[in-house]
Amino acid sequence: METFLEEINKKIHGVPLQACYHCRKCTAGCPAASYMEYNPNKIIKMIQNGQKDKVLNSSTIWLCLSCETCITRCPNKVDIARMMDVLRQMAIESGVGAREKNILKFHEAFLASIRSRGRINEPMMLVNYKLKSGDYFSDMGAGLEMFMKGKIALLSPKTKDMKSVKGIFDKTQSK
Amino acid sequence: MKVSYYPGCSLHATGKEYDQSMKAVSRALNIELKEVDDWSCCGASSAHATNFDLSIALSARNLIAAEKDAMDVMVPCAACFNRFKTAEHHLKGDKELKAKIEGVVGARYQGGIAIRNPIDIIYNEIGIDALKAKVVKPLVGLKPVSYYGCLLLRPPEVCEFENYENPFMLDKMMQALGADVKNWSYKTDCCGGSLSISKTAIVVDMCDKLMAAAREAGANCVVTACPLCMANLDMRPSQGMKLPIFYFTELISLAFGLAGSTETFKSHMTDPQPLLSQLRLV
Numbered sequence: 001m002e003t004f005l006e007e008i009n010k011k012i013h014g015v016p017l018q019a020c021y022h023c024r025k026c027t028a029g030c031p032a033a034s035y036m037e038y039n040p041n042k043i044i045k046m047i048q049n050g051q052k053d054k055v056l057n058s059s060t061i062w063l064c065l066s067c068e069t070c071i072t073r074c075p076n077k078v079d080i081a082r083m084m085d086v087l088r089q090m091a092i093e094s095g096v097g098a099r100e101k102n103i104l105k106f107h108e109a110f111l112a113s114i115r116s117r118g119r120i121n122e123p124m125m126l127v128n129y130k131l132k133s134g135d136y137f138s139d140m141g142a143g144l145e146m147f148m149k150g151k152i153a154l155l156s157p158k159t160k161d162m163k164s165v166k167g168i169f170d171k172t173q174s175k
Numbered sequence: 176m177k178v179s180y181y182p183g184c185s186l187h188a189t190g191k192e193y194d195q196s197m198k199a200v201s202r203a204l205n206i207e208l209k210e211v212d213d214w215s216c217c218g219a220s221s222a223h224a225t226n227f228d229l230s231i232a233l234s235a236r237n238l239i240a241a242e243k244d245a246m247d248v249m250v251p252c253a254a255c256f257n258r259f260k261t262a263e264h265h266l267k268g269d270k271e272l273k274a275k276i277e278g279v280v281g282a283r284y285q286g287g288i289a290i291r292n293p294i295d296i297i298y299n300e301i302g303i304d305a306l307k308a309k310v311v312k313p314l315v316g317l318k319p320v321s322y323y324g325c326l327l328l329r330p331p332e333v334c335e336f337e338n339y340e341n342p343f344m345l346d347k348m349m350q351a352l353g354a355d356v357k358n359w360s361y362k363t364d365c366c367g368g369s370l371s372i373s374k375t376a377i378v379v380d381m382c383d384k385l386m387a388a389a390r391e392a393g394a395n396c397v398v399t400a401c402p403l404c405m406a407n408l409d410m411r412p413s414q415g416m417k418l419p420i421f422y423f424t425e426l427i428s429l430a431f432g433l434a435g436s437t438e439t440f441k442s443h444m445t446d447p448q449p450l451l452s453q454l455r456l457v
Contacts, residue, residue, distance in 0.1 A: 011227075013269070031364060031367070031381060032365075063377070065325075065365050065367055065370060066223065067325035067326075067329065067365035068326075068329035068330045069325065069329065069363075069365065071329070072339065072340075081330075085223055085227060089225060092225055100373075102374070103374060104225070106221070106373035107220070107221035107225050108221075110219065110221035111218075111221050113216075114215065114216045114218065119184045119215060120188070120216055120219075121188075122188045122189060126372070129373075133373075138375060139372070139375075142410055142444070145444065146444070149442040149443075149444070150442055151188070152188070152189075153188045153191075156187055157187075159213055159215040164281060165215050165233075168232045168233060168280060169229065171278070171279040172228040172229040172232055
């Protein structure tokens with residue numbers, strides 16, 4: 001049977017995680033490391049140790065900002081940003097879900113907006129996110145101010161060929 | 176020169192100042208923009224954070240649409256630019272994936288057009304001297320730090336910018352406009368934009384650190400080329416930490432004295448007009 005490490009390496013499809021010698025350069029440059037449960041290099045170690053549940057259940061994989069500082073500076077070119085994407089996708093597909101629930105709900109609202117219109121309609125996407133997350137009241141003041149300044153486009157044009165956009169979702173999403 | 180133009184969702188909404196100033200500056204520099212036909216969202220962070228194939232396919236749909244015009248495609252939004260370059264990188268490097276994605280999109284990807292950010296086009300095609308020659312109102316007294324954020328430059332193998340740890344193209348452009356650019360170490364640090372709505376407390380903290388560093392460098396404003404950095408830095412820092420944030424194209428437009436150049440300042444969340452009137456630039 002495939003180990004957790006082998007499974008991840010296959011999905012990253014690049015430099016295997018064993019190339020990491022834990023110099024911690026990724027963690028030193030990571031702007032989100034101080035907010036994370038486990039540092040980025042610790043996640044690699046945990047994958048090597050086969051701690052699948054702990055890794056997929058961690059807040060770290062959701063707090064990663066995808067700023068790609070880690071892969072840019074890694075002396076061995078281990079693609080940690082891609083690894084975080086792989087872990088998030090595994091957490092979703094395996095039914096573990098997201099430890100940081102609102103972050104996943106935001107992604108879902110964002111993708112739902114693309115699926116229905118081809119382009120993001122910010123007010124509709126944000127209302128959808130608020131309904132999903134139950135976080136109704138944050139940013140009300142900012143939202144109103146943006147509306148007053150004309151930054152919020154209530155009616156934004158859609159992509160015309162929605163069949164092709166929907167087709168992309170249907171063919172790439174297992175659900 | 177003539178290029179395809181992919182505005183992306185941001186530039187038609189919270190980043191409309193970027194779209195407006197980009198178009199005005201392009202006209203002034205004789206860059207003709209032809210919008211990509213029936214474009215759709217690039218998928219941004221939410222696609223790649225949750226579904227790899229979806230993220231590549233959403234970007235590929237637009238690259239294929241842009242290929243029909245057979246011109247370089249200008250992508251002002253750093254996030255869209257990053258996603259397009261990433262899709263190009265994977266599609267060119269992995270034949271199996273390319274075949275799979277072409278099946279998903281229902282069209283062939285040729286890979287024959289260059290994906291370019293306006294910073295690259297203006298710096299490398301138009302040039303600093305041409306920029307300088309068009310300045311009618313030097314930005315004297317404006318002390319920006321340049322802020323590239325993360326998505327424009329990283330990873331370097333994908334984005335193909337030189338000096339990705341200490342880029343200077345924006346700095347040179349701002350100097351050409353007469354601004355007193357301040358040096359700082361945070362040019363390519365992340366502002367936390369992708370979690371701005373879903374994890375706001377962390378992002379406020381990150382923005383405050385950047386604003387404190389900009390002030391320490393002696394800056395009185397920040398110049399950026401990313402609509403997500405703009406929205407985030409313009410809105411999220413704590414009271415008392417905020418500085419005016421500008422798109423680089425807004426400052427080019429202002430220094431060129433283009434019609435309507437001050438219009439876009441009105442919709443900034445952190446009002447830049449007091450600073451600009453104090454410096455007699457508006």
